Amino acid sequence: MSATPLRVATAAYDVERVRRDFPILARTVHGKPLTYLDSAASSQRPLAVIRAVDDYESRSHANVHRGVHALSQEATAAFEGARERVRRFINARSTREIIFTRGTTEGINLVAQSYGRARLGPGDEILITALEHHANIVPWQMVRDATGCSLVVAPIDTAGELIMEEFHRLLTPRTRLVAVAHVSNALGTVLPVAEIITAAHARGVPVLVDGAQAVPHTRVDVQALGADFYAFSAHKLYGPTGIGVLYGREELLTQMPPWQGGGDMILTVTFERTTYNELPYKFEAGTPNISGAVGLGAAIDYVESLGIDAIATHEHGLLEAATAALTQIPGLRLIGTARHKAAVVSFVMEGIHPHDLGTILDAEGVAVRTGHHCAQPVMDFFGIPATARASFACYNTLAEVQQLAAALRHAQEVFG
Amino acid sequence: MELKDLYRDVILDHNRQPRNFGRLDPADATADGHNPLCGDRLTVSLRLAGDTIADIRFEGKGCAISTASASLMSEAVKGHDRAAVHDLFTRVHALLTQPEAPADESLGKLAALSGVREFPSRVKCASLCWHTLNAALEHGGTISTEAGNEASSEGTR
Numbered sequence: 001m002s003a004t005p006l007r008v009a010t011a012a013y014d015v016e017r018v019r020r021d022f023p024i025l026a027r028t029v030h031g032k033p034l035t036y037l038d039s040a041a042s043s044q045r046p047l048a049v050i051r052a053v054d055d056y057e058s059r060s061h062a063n064v065h066r067g068v069h070a071l072s073q074e075a076t077a078a079f080e081g082a083r084e085r086v087r088r089f090i091n092a093r094s095t096r097e098i099i100f101t102r103g104t105t106e107g108i109n110l111v112a113q114s115y116g117r118a119r120l121g122p123g124d125e126i127l128i129t130a131l132e133h134h135a136n137i138v139p140w141q142m143v144r145d146a147t148g149c150s151l152v153v154a155p156i157d158t159a160g161e162l163i164m165e166e167f168h169r170l171l172t173p174r175t176r177l178v179a180v181a182h183v184s185n186a187l188g189t190v191l192p193v194a195e196i197i198t199a200a201h202a203r204g205v206p207v208l209v210d211g212a213q214a215v216p217h218t219r220v221d222v223q224a225l226g227a228d229f230y231a232f233s234a235h236k237l238y239g240p241t242g243i244g245v246l247y248g249r250e251e252l253l254t255q256m257p258p259w260q261g262g263g264d265m266i267l268t269v270t271f272e273r274t275t276y277n278e279l280p281y282k283f284e285a286g287t288p289n290i291s292g293a294v295g296l297g298a299a300i301d302y303v304e305s306l307g308i309d310a311i312a313t314h315e316h317g318l319l320e321a322a323t324a325a326l327t328q329i330p331g332l333r334l335i336g337t338a339r340h341k342a343a344v345v346s347f348v349m350e351g352i353h354p355h356d357l358g359t360i361l362d363a364e365g366v367a368v369r370t371g372h373h374c375a376q377p378v379m380d381f382f383g384i385p386a387t388a389r390a391s392f393a394c395y396n397t398l399a400e401v402q403q404l405a406a407a408l409r410h411a412q413e414v415f416g
Numbered sequence: 417m418e419l420k421d422l423y424r425d426v427i428l429d430h431n432r433q434p435r436n437f438g439r440l441d442p443a444d445a446t447a448d449g450h451n452p453l454c455g456d457r458l459t460v461s462l463r464l465a466g467d468t469i470a471d472i473r474f475e476g477k478g479c480a481i482s483t484a485s486a487s488l489m490s491e492a493v494k495g496h497d498r499a500a501v502h503d504l505f506t507r508v509h510a511l512l513t514q515p516e517a518p519a520d521e522s523l524g525k526l527a528a529l530s531g532v533r534e535f536p537s538r539v540k541c542a543s544l545c546w547h548t549l550n551a552a553l554e555h556g557g558t559i560s561t562e563a564g565n566e567a568s569s570e571g572t573r
Binding site: 356370372379386415 | 453455456477
């Protein structure tokens with residue numbers, strides 16, 4: 001990217017106006033203005049999302065897909081409207097391919113339990129990467145233990161990039177499924193998912209993409225990407241917690257058995273047999289998170305109103321500034337220096353444990369995540385127990401990057 | 417909430433230069449402590465003379481609070497018997513968790529940990545070593561702050 005369009009795009013992006021959309025950003029923490037740099041864990045919600053949920057709860061709530069009364073129809077229209085909004089956002093062919101879940105984790109578990117358990121056995125391999133979040137490791141270990149298949153892990157290098165030669169070598173005739181993160185939550189590495197999918201499809205292997213960290217920062221077109229499954233959460237996309245999406249190619253979803261049984265996922269039930277509902281309802285047992293879906297729809301509207309490309313450009317500017325500022329701090333080591341990164345800086349500081357850093361930064365009003373980020377194998381690879389991680393979103397500013405750097409220098413003073 | 421109450425000079429000093437750091441080999445009792453939420457790990461090894469802690473070492477990786485607390489503990493318990501150690505633990509625990517615990521002169525340098533109670537997310541950092549010592553004295557093995565034992569009910573992370 002050349003410098004000129006970046007400057008133009010940044011100038012057009014009015015971050016102060018964006019900040020006014022997020023009521024929580026006006027509060028103080030320990031008497032200091034809040035500097036929220038933990039959006040990779042959970043982003044904050046704009047007023048548009050808060051109001052959409054409030055509006056639904058205040059005016060339209062009833063159970064969906066049953067009842068002929070007005071409220072049930074309004075609730076169903078709002079819920080299914082959100083599904084269509086999600087479909088357009090990720091460019092799925094049909095709303096039959098959009099399954100509402102509790103979040104990314106549940107989406108991956110659904111594929112593991114429904115697709116994995118039914119199809120995998122001894123001699124089969126699931127290929128993941130060393131960058132995965134626990135949510136894209138543990139469900140596959142459960143499938144491995146239930147079916148006798150193997151879990152194969154493609155390694156990373158010291159920059160935190162997937163070693164593609166190794167990935168290609170490990171993709172073999174035994175590989176039955178590839179499951180990879182689109183963006184690493186611990187390091188920010190953007191994985192070459194298009195190349196991964198092309199290689200896997202050349203062998204007839206389907207690919208699940210954990211898109212939790214990608215969807216808020218980059219336009220995702222599931223058809224262009226060719227992903228067979230794509231899972232993400234609303235709460236990292238400025239939406240509510242407890243709601244997420246699993247996209248699945250209709251051809252695969254049709255063949256898959258239901259995962260959970262209950263209401264809404266059936267057509268007819270007798271004590272002898274049950275016929276399952278059509279897609280996507282086959283995978284949505286029980287009353288869903290209706291207000292969550294409404295909030296997700298509003299969050300997508302909000303993101304589109306800013307423009308996901310404009311957000312990405314803004315965040316890239318913050319990443320470059322943060323990388324430059326942190327590199328200036330003696331004793332600070334960046335963990336994860338991939339060429340393509342989302343706006344995440346993970347780091348350790350000589351002589352100061354990440355948890356002490358987290359506490360000292362918190363006292364300055366700066367919220368960062370400290371710990372293993374649910375990616376213990378990544379920490380083990382770098383030989384560290386934990387990192388501090390600052391992650392940036394549409395509402396963060398260059399001044400906040402400077403706040404972070406100043407707070408880190410203050411931590412060094414405290415520890416003398 | 418004052419940072420300087422948490423990171424007092426005594427704490428920073430014991431973090432930089434932990435006392436009794438290392439491992440006794442052979443040891444009469446050892447135990448491992450683990451806080452899986454933050455990755456802190458600690459091993460306490462003891463040499464016992466009857467009921468008395470004749471010598472103690474600890475090793476592991478952790479934050480300043482966890483390292484300093486273990487270091488201060490090791491100095492405080494050396495030469496004391498089980499009953500005295502148990503009594504000390506009870507008073508340290510009160511210091512760490514009770515908002516208005518009165519100043520306890522008999523705690524000596526351990527009183528430097530009193531700032532921790534203003535930081536609920538850090539209480540487990542300070543208490544991990546004591547739970548580990550307890551385990552070493554009672555049965556050995558491994559304790560975890562998240563395994564449904566007493567240690568898991570303190571504070572949050």
